[in-house]
Amino acid sequence: MTERTISPSLDMRDVATAHTPIAWERWLLWAFVLFVAADFAWLVAWNKNFGWPIVAQWFTADSILKGLSVTLGLTVVAMIIGIAVGLVLAIARMSDDRLFSSLASLFIWFFRGTPLLVQLIFWYNLSTLFPEISIAIPFGPTLVSWNTNDLITPMTAAIAGLSLNEAAYMAEIIRGGLLSVDKGQVEATDAFGMTRARALRRIIIPQAMRSIIPPTGNQLISMIKATSLVSVIAMADLLYSVQAVYNRTFEVIPMLMVAVIWYLIITSILNVGQGFIERYYARGERGTSNARAAIRLEEPA
Amino acid sequence: MNFAAKVVAPVTAQPLVRARNVHKSFGDNEVLKGIDLDVMPGEVVVVLGPSGSGKSTFLRCINHLEAIDRGYIEVDNEQVGYQLRRGRLHKLSDRAIAVQRRKIGMVFQQFNLYPHMTALENIIEAPVGVHGQNRKQAVAYAMELLTRIGLADKANAYPRQLSGGQQQRVAIARALAIRPKLMLFDEPTSALDPELVGEVLATMRDLAQQGLTMIVVTHEIGFAREAADRVVFMDGGVVVEEGKPEAVLANPTHPRTRLFLSRFIEKH
Ligand SMILES: Nc1ncnc2c1ncn2[C@@H]1O[C@H](COP(=O)(O)OP(=O)(O)OP(=O)(O)O)[C@@H](O)[C@H]1O
Ligand SMILES: [Mg+2]
Numbered sequence: 001m002t003e004r005t006i007s008p009s010l011d012m013r014d015v016a017t018a019h020t021p022i023a024w025e026r027w028l029l030w031a032f033v034l035f036v037a038a039d040f041a042w043l044v045a046w047n048k049n050f051g052w053p054i055v056a057q058w059f060t061a062d063s064i065l066k067g068l069s070v071t072l073g074l075t076v077v078a079m080i081i082g083i084a085v086g087l088v089l090a091i092a093r094m095s096d097d098r099l100f101s102s103l104a105s106l107f108i109w110f111f112r113g114t115p116l117l118v119q120l121i122f123w124y125n126l127s128t129l130f131p132e133i134s135i136a137i138p139f140g141p142t143l144v145s146w147n148t149n150d151l152i153t154p155m156t157a158a159i160a161g162l163s164l165n166e167a168a169y170m171a172e173i174i175r176g177g178l179l180s181v182d183k184g185q186v187e188a189t190d191a192f193g194m195t196r197a198r199a200l201r202r203i204i205i206p207q208a209m210r211s212i213i214p215p216t217g218n219q220l221i222s223m224i225k226a227t228s229l230v231s232v233i234a235m236a237d238l239l240y241s242v243q244a245v246y247n248r249t250f251e252v253i254p255m256l257m258v259a260v261i262w263y264l265i266i267t268s269i270l271n272v273g274q275g276f277i278e279r280y281y282a283r284g285e286r287g288t289s290n291a292r293a294a295i296r297l298e299e300p301a
Numbered sequence: 302m303n304f305a306a307k308v309v310a311p312v313t314a315q316p317l318v319r320a321r322n323v324h325k326s327f328g329d330n331e332v333l334k335g336i337d338l339d340v341m342p343g344e345v346v347v348v349l350g351p352s353g354s355g356k357s358t359f360l361r362c363i364n365h366l367e368a369i370d371r372g373y374i375e376v377d378n379e380q381v382g383y384q385l386r387r388g389r390l391h392k393l394s395d396r397a398i399a400v401q402r403r404k405i406g407m408v409f410q411q412f413n414l415y416p417h418m419t420a421l422e423n424i425i426e427a428p429v430g431v432h433g434q435n436r437k438q439a440v441a442y443a444m445e446l447l448t449r450i451g452l453a454d455k456a457n458a459y460p461r462q463l464s465g466g467q468q469q470r471v472a473i474a475r476a477l478a479i480r481p482k483l484m485l486f487d488e489p490t491s492a493l494d495p496e497l498v499g500e501v502l503a504t505m506r507d508l509a510q511q512g513l514t515m516i517v518v519t520h521e522i523g524f525a526r527e528a529a530d531r532v533v534f535m536d537g538g539v540v541v542e543e544g545k546p547e548a549v550l551a552n553p554t555h556p557r558t559r560l561f562l563s564r565f566i567e568k569h
Contacts, residue, residue: 184413191364191409192427192479193402196395202430206417284417284459 051254058245058258067241068262074227074237078162079220085163086170091200093175104171111168117229120161124233126152158230166223173215177208209281217274221267238262315378317342317483317514318363322372325358332358334538335372340483340516345509347525347546348518350535351561356518359535360485363516364405365398377404377482403431406476410488412468414460420447420471421456424478432479439478446474450504466497470504477508484508486517522565526550534558 044050058064093104111119122129127148134145181204189199231240239259246255318340325333332355340346348356361367363374365382374381382398383390393401414423424443428434447453450470460468469489476484486505490498502524509515509528519525525532526546533543534555542555553559 182413184409184411185415187366188407188409188413188415190366190399191402191405191407193399193431194427195399198430202426203415207415281417284419284461 049253050257051251054251054254055257055261058255059261061245063236063241063244064238064258064262067236067238070236071224071227071238072266074158074162074230074235075220075224077159078166078227079223081159081163082166082170082219082223083174083216085167086174089167089171090174090178093171094178108168108171111165112172116161116165116226117232119165120157120229120233123152123157123161124154126157154230154233154235157233158227158235162223162226162230166219169219170216173219174208174212176215177210177212178204180211181207206281210278213274213278213281217270220270224263224266224270314342316340317344317377318516319375320359320363320372321374323359323362323369323374324371325355325362325367325369332538333362333369336535336538336540338533338540340514342482342514343512344530345513345515345517345528346531346533347529348516348533348535349520349522349525349561354535355538356535357487360487360516360518363483363485364402364407376401399431403427403479404482406479406481406484408469408472408476408484408486408489410491412460412465412472412492414468414472414475416460419457419459420452420463420474423460423471424475427475427479443474443478446477447471449507450474464497465493466500469493469497469501473501473504473508482514484513484515486515486519488518488520490519490521520565522550522562534561536561 045052089104089107092100093108095101130148132145133148133151134142136142136145185203185207186199189203194203227237228239230237231243236244242255242259246252249255316339318338320336320338323333323336324331336355336359338346348359350356358367362369363376363381368382373383379401381401382393384393384397385391414420415426418426421440421443424446425436425439428439428442429436444453444456447456450473452467452470452474455463455467455471460471463471469492473489489505490501493501498521502521505515505517505524506528517524517529529546531543532546532549534541534549534553534557536557542549542553542558549558550562553562
């Protein structure tokens with residue numbers, strides 16, 4: 001006997017008609033948290049010590065925007081070089097070739113093992129260590145030669161320091177991602193006669209991206225803040241520009257608020273971007289909108 | 302010893318696959334201890350044998366996923382992985398080996414479809430990217446293959462949205478898309494739920510009937526009986542018995558074959 005014949009109330013018990021109970025505790029919690037947040041915002045907004053008029057006045061000042069563009073430019077360039085070099089290092093480190101893998105390990109060991117600040121200062125003062133940089137046949141004649149001081153400006157020192165340091169960290173992140181890809185995938189690309197380069201580009205890296213992106217997002221955000229270290233080598237980034245102002249006007253807190261708000265704006269934009277990229281590389285997973293669309297298709301007979 | 306093969310193919314034909322005295326060790330573990338096997342064009346050879354007897358290893362040696370230690374393997378009149386030049390045998394470069402593999406299709410136990418690509422993209426990846434085919438033609442052929450395996454409506458589905466049996470059929474289509482001269486199957490149904498095995502075997506039986514040359518490692522005795530031209534029984538890294546399926550399966554002469562088959566019949 002089926003349920004339907006014994007129970008006339010079956011339609012009423014259809015779960016499609018069910019009501020969700022109102023979760024009073026959760027609403028109360030929300031109200032409380034919003035209240036505390038509003039109260040705190042009000043306190044901060046009306047606190048004279050934050051100097052909001054001064055924040056507003058300096059927020060888009062020329063020197064601040066210039067500093068901001070230096071911060072953003074350095075971050076982008078250092079990150080791009082860092083990822084590119086990191087990818088090469090990761091592949092070298094995983095290769096069967098002992099020479100390449102040891103060189104990559106050595107690089108990673110050195111650049112992760114020393115403070116970034118020290119690396120930046122070394123790059124900036126490279127001319128005191130090597131006054132001339134030349135391309136020459138080892139132990140033989142010199143072909144081209146430059147004065148180190150002409151090559152190493154604060155800008156190039158900052159880019160070299162930040163990107164090589166970044167490369168060492170990215171190398172390990174990328175290697176972790178590549179290791180997370182199923183071995184059968186490599187085997188399939190081999191069996192189909194794909195070249196190593198194509199297999200990496202088309203099959204392995206796209207799958208590794210899922211585990212590479214979240215830590216790379218972390219790295220990018222750390223990088224934005226790490227760029228403030230370049231002020232020690234006289235690069236006028238966002239923080240440096242802000243400091244330059246408060247060294248004259250002594251409005252330390254309002255000027256720092258200018259920097260904080262800018263940093264938060266950039267970070268928020270990056271978070272949104274990261275979300276989009278993650279969704280792109282999550283395609284093919286069950287539960288994405290794609291999946292739902294395809295599952296609705298009828299099963300073949 | 303390739304008497305059985307000659308019955309199937311025209312007497313004049315050259316074997317498509319010729320393996321001689323193939324040895325392979327992993328460290329101290331000698332897995333293949335001198336395998337000889339010829340496969341004629343159009344022949345379907347089913348390799349049976351207990352777990353660990355070296356069936357997968359032998360299959361992987363044929364397309365050089367594993368390098369062999371002794372002996373030689375030839376596919377379509379080319380030695381796999383090596384080349385004889387001026388009386389000396391040279392290892393081929395990775396690139397040249399990749400080229401050799403392009404005429405061999407392979408189907409894996411775990412499917413190994415590319416999860417970030419749709420079924421259609423999976424199928425056209427090698428024809429377009431490796432064989433340099435025109436994309437439009439590749440898509441047309443891929444759709445033809447999908448239709449043949451009854452999955453045309455799944456062209457835009459991702460592998461994880463397909464059942465195991467559907468995934469394995471797509472994997473078969475992917476291997477067929479390169480128009481291979483030889484197809485290797487390594488236990489294509491072992492990762493499938495019992496009710497999904499049939500659809501994959503049916504697809505493979507179709508291929509066998511169309512005259513594709515196939516080497517199939519499987520535990521499906523039924524498939525061997527119906528579709529194989531020849532059954533090869535491996536144990537302990539050697540071929541202990543081979544012959545027509547009727548003969549080997551019904552009247553195994555070697556005691557180890559008999560033991561293996563009797564266990565199977567008990568289980569199934
Ligand atoms: N890459 C490897 N490294 C070391 N040993 C291996 C490797 N691949 C296979 N072997 C060993 O070789 C032997 C034969 O393995 P193989 O996978 O060829 O057996 P099989 O006949 O396919 O068995 P099954 O039916 O279980 O798949 C096993 O003892 C296995 O442990
Ligand atoms: Mg096996």
